[in-house]
Amino acid sequence: MTTSTHILASLLPLVDDLSRDLPEAERYRRLLETLRALIPCDASALLRLEGDELVPLAVDGLSLDTLGRRFRVADHPRFAALLADDEPTLFPSDSPLPDPYDGLVTAEPHLDVHDCMGCPLSVGGQAWGLVTLDALDAGRFGTDDLAALRAFASMAAATVAAGERMRGLERDAEREHSRAEGFRLAAGQAPVRRLTGLSPAFRRLVDDIGTVAHSDLTVLIRGETGTGKELVAQAIHAASARADRPLIAVNCAALPELLLESELFGHVRGAFSGATADRRGKFELADHGTLFLDEVADLSLGAQAALLRVMQSGQLQRVGSDREHRVDVRIIAASNRDLADEVRAGRCRADFYHRISVYPLTVPPLRERGNDVVLLAGGFLEENRARLGVSGLRLSPEAQALLPGWSWPGNVRELEHTIGRAALKALARSGRGKALVIESGDLDLSAGPMATTTDTATMPRETNPLPLRAALDLYERQRIEQALSRSGGNWAAAARELGMDRANLRRSAARLGIA
Structure with missing residues (x-):
């Protein structure tokens, strides 16, 4: 079979997929499957360009945590070089540029990548992302492979264009998220993290977010400490019609009782000692936007009554004022306690509970999300790599295998802190001269509760x-x-x-x- 015939035969499945309504993940998985059939390699990846970062959408032959990483282009000169050239690029085997996939190839995780090639993809004349191929053997790729990759790139661009069309509402939500993100940055707040996961429990959460986001219903987010309830609130707001207006967050547990009404409703000059000027409260700041009440179970019965009045009528009075202000605010609340139990215990008003929990939504604990823990770890690894200023940071296979078996009582927050501590230990052991590998001992998961679900997929616990x-x-x-x-x-x-x-x-x- 000639080279051109082989290329044509390899690309035919992609032509067939263009007319099929496939889930995005499956479409991109087939894309990489076709690429590896066309050009044998040890690993391949499809990455989408989002601002100044490359986000992996599909990987083949790379560690699962790669999907949780976000590669800042400025930190990875090979990616920058690929994006700067319209044509496919084959790097010399002895290129001094660090490879972002070193240690992430599942076939031999202890070996560094020796051959690397890639090609930018464009959709509608705009840079969309990259496709990359890697091999552990020097000299694996040649000029014929460059020609094959060039032919593949045009078909891959058509595939991702089809995927973009299928995303539809998701793309609209992303644009709304970007607008809200810009508003928060303009207000001097740090950029938020994104929700990450692939597990059935996570997908159910995402479906719930998509269902309620476009309404104005009051949402009660339930979940254990550290599960990411504030991220869920941000995602609901970002996908709503209010995304171009502010999302104002209030930690109810941190507000002293005497200052709560002033904080929520504002005050006028002279209302109390220290009130030297008129001040708008959180409700007015969130007008036509969203107010996020975190730890709402910590509100006193009196505060609940005051809040209930505003939620029912949309009218409020600043402390010390007789004048009423009308506001249009959507409420999203969060609690790690069961408010129904709080009602039975007399610590929560029944009418407040029914008003605040119009659409209850539960964030699953990390122990119920399976391999999502590895994806989330990938994101934290990349954050710590940038923070520590090292060329690479990864988990050893033994360390990665420990993550799904741990019970994570502190949930995602505990995972974040665990990865941060482990990264520092790896740095202290190895120094900054090379990519860091976090070993199982660095995670310090040798003491404490392991997963205790009824599923038998737990680490062995033998005498x-x-x-x-x-x-x-x-x-x-x-x-x-x-x-x-x-x-x-x-x-x-x-x-x-x-x-x-x-x-x-x-x-x-x-x-x-x-x-």
Whole structure:
């Protein structure tokens, strides 16, 4: 078969996919599958350009935590070089430029990438992102591969353009989010993190957000401490019709009772000692926008009554004033306590509870989100890499395997702090001269509660503990067998549940003796 015939045959599946209504993740997975069939390599990735960052949308042969990372182009000269050239680029095997995927290739995580090539993708004449290929062997790629990648790039651009059209409402929500983000930055607030996850529990949360965001219903976000309730509130606001207006947050637990009405409703000059000027409260600042009441269960019964009046009538009076102000504010509240229990205990008014919980929404704890913990860890790894000023930061395979088995009583916040501490330990051990690897001991997960769900996919807890490698193998075997059981023996479905490439799953199963 000639080279041109081989290229044409390899690209035909993508032509067929253009007319199919596929989920975005599946469309991009097929894109990389076609690329690796066309140009054999150890790893490939599709990344979308968002501002000054590249966001991985699909990876093949790279560690799962790669999907949770956001690569700032200025920090990665290879990405910058690929974006600067309209044509495919093949880097010399001895290029001094650091490779962002060093240590992330699942085939041999202890080896650095030696051959790297990539190509920018454009949609509608605008830079959209990159497709990259990597190999662990020097000299794997050649000029014929550049020609093949050039042919692939035009079809890949058509594929991502189709994916962009299918996103529809999601793209609109992203634009609204960007407008709200700009407003917050103009107000001097730090940019917010995005919600990240692929698990069924996370997808249900995202569906709930999409359902309620476009309404003006009052939302009560329930969830344990550290699950990211404020991020959920920000996502609801960003996808709403109020996104170009402010989102004002109030921590009810931090407000002294005497100052609460002044903080929420404002005051006039002379209303009390120290009131030297008129001051608008949070409700007026949030007019035509959203007011986020965090830890709402900590409001006193008196504060609840005052708040209830404003929620019912839309009218408020500043402390010390007889004049009424009308406001149009959407309320989003959050609590880590069950407000129904608080009503039964007499600490919450029943009428306030029913007014505040028109649309209750629950944020799942991290222990119920499966491999989302690895994606979230990827984001925190990239943040710490930039903060520490190192060329790379990754988890060793043993360290990564520990994450899904931990119970994470502090949820995402605990994970963030765990990764931050581990990164400092890795830096102290290795110094700044090279990419850092976080080992299992750096995570300090040797003491404390492990996952205690009814699922048997937990780390072994035996009277005579197994050696670490054997314990990890046993844990991996349990996870794979359970995924295969739930999928009825469907390897592709099991791979999707585990966040793995199907070929890698097959190899792991063979190594572990799973038929």
